[in-house]
Structures are given as C-alpha cells and as structure tokens.
Amino acid sequence: MTVIPEALNGTVIPGGCDTCNAEQRITRIEPLLWSIGIAHDDWCPTWQQIQALRTAPPATFRP
Ligand SMILES: [Zn+2]
Numbered sequence: 001m002t003v004i005p006e007a008l009n010g011t012v013i014p015g016g017c018d019t020c021n022a023e024q025r026i027t028r029i030e031p032l033l034w035s036i037g038i039a040h041d042d043w044c045p046t047w048q049q050i051q052a053l054r055t056a057p058p059a060t061f062r063p
Pocket of ligand 1: 019045047
C-alpha cells in the first residue's frame with residue numbers, strides 16, 4: 001500500500017493538459033483518501049469537451 005506523505009496535501013503541480021496552463025491539485029479528503037484534480041483554464045478546449053461529455057447522454061442511450 002502506498003502512503004502519500006501528509007506534506008503533499010494542497011500541492012499544486014503545473015501541467016496535466018496539453019491545451020491550456022492547467023494545474024494538478026493534490027488534496028487529502030480523508031486519511032488514506034486522496035484526490036488529484038486537474039484545474040483547466042476556462043477557455044481550454046479540452047476542458048470544454050470534458051464538460052460537454054459530462055452533460056450529454058451516453059452514445060448508447062436510446063429513448
Ligand atoms: Zn486544459
């Protein structure tokens with residue numbers, strides 16, 4: 001089991017996206033439960049594509 005050093009909580013790492021100046025943020029949600037989120041710029045085409053995919057029904061959806 002990998003233990004992430006507590007000191008990494010709140011760390012911001014530049015990068016993570018090819019089309020904007022994204023940052024990766026490491027957050028400890030609970031002991032032993034960590035989240036690494038990528039924060040894109042608002043204008044990022046990749047981010048806009050991600051949002052579109054989240055709101056659209058799955059391609060397999062048939063009414
Ligand atoms: Zn991006």
